[in-house]
Amino acid sequence: QSALTQPASVSGSPGQSITISCTGTSSDVGFYNYVSWYQQHPGKAPKLLIYDVSNRPSGVSTRFSGSKSDNTASLTISGLQAGDEADYYCTSYTSSSTLVVFGGGTKLTVL
Amino acid sequence: QVQLQQSGPGLVKPSQTLSLTCVISGDSVSSNSAAWHWIRQSPSRGLEWLGRTYYRSKWYNDYAVSVKSRITINPDTSKNQFSLQLNSVTPEDTAVYSCARGHHHAFDIWGQGTLVTVSS
Numbered sequence: 001q002s003a004l005t006q007p008a009s010v011s012g013s014p015g016q017s018i019t020i021s022c023t024g025t026s027s028d029v030g031f032y033n034y035v036s037w038y039q040q041h042p043g044k045a046p047k048l049l050i051y052d053v054s055n056r057p058s059g060v061s062t063r064f065s066g067s068k069s070d071n072t073a074s075l076t077i078s079g080l081q082a083g084d085e086a087d088y089y090c091t092s093y094t095s096s097s098t099l100v101v102f103g104g105g106t107k108l109t110v111l
Numbered sequence: 112q113v114q115l116q117q118s119g120p121g122l123v124k125p126s127q128t129l130s131l132t133c134v135i136s137g138d139s140v141s142s143n144s145a146a147w148h149w150i151r152q153s154p155s156r157g158l159e160w161l162g163r164t165y166y167r168s169k170w171y172n173d174y175a176v177s178v179k180s181r182i183t184i185n186p187d188t189s190k191n192q193f194s195l196q197l198n199s200v201t202p203e204d205t206a207v208y209s210c211a212r213g214h215h216h217a218f219d220i221w222g223q224g225t226l227v228t229v230s231s
Contacts, residue, residue, distance in 0.1 A: 032216075034216035034217075036216065036217035036218070038218070045209060045221035045222065045223060045224055046158075046218070046221055047221075048217055048218060048219045051215045051216060051217035051219070052215055052216060052217070055215070057219060089158055091158075091160075091217070091218075093216055097176045098160065098175045098176050098177070099160060099163070099173050099175070100160040101160070102157060102158040102159065102160065104157050105157060105158070
């Protein structure tokens with residue numbers, strides 16, 4: 001059981017927007033502004049999409065955006081494209097004895 | 112362009128030691144702004160952070176509680192690389208192991224991943 005809770009799957013049609021939630025606790029998501037999001041295609045390494053809740057690394061599309069409210073972080077993908085079909089993971093630093101915790105992942109299907 | 116290249120065996124026997132190496136190009140293991148992590152991924156456990164090493168005037172290590180008694184992560188400045196050793200492995204340690212650079216509290220560069228199977 002992962003420390004951060006994500007929906008197992010979400011879906012949307014091309015051009016639509018979707019949001020993936022990531023729920024933690026006051027020891028991780030609610031405590032630090034150190035939430036990051038990753039995209040992983042099958043057989044590939046994860047790719048960083050968002051760091052520090054809402055910052056995009058250079059080269060990442062502006063269609064990806066992040067936010068946080070209390071103990072829940074969110075990733076929004078706008079203008080869905082077929083290539084967005086992948087697994088998405090959130091992470092957060094935590095004040096527990098393990099530095100970093102992950103979400104269980106969300107499979108995005110583009111209909 | 113920063114790249115991480117992993118190497119190491121894909122099959123380890125139970126009770127033995129899993130050893131992997133991650134060679135860094137385009138950055139330094141002694142960087143004062145980065146940390147060097149090991150992460151694993153399996154269907155049963157999902158993504159799991161294992162530990163990190165980093166340099167801030169001296170070397171530091173942090174390890175996940177779940178593996179703390181069995182893990183060692185070492186930097187090698189002469190070869191600009193870092194390594195993972197996980198002792199006393201069991202089939203539950205079967206996973207894809209990845210090295211990653213930590214920057215801005217995230218993992219911005221990943222190695223290619225190594226499937227390590229623990230089996231006799």
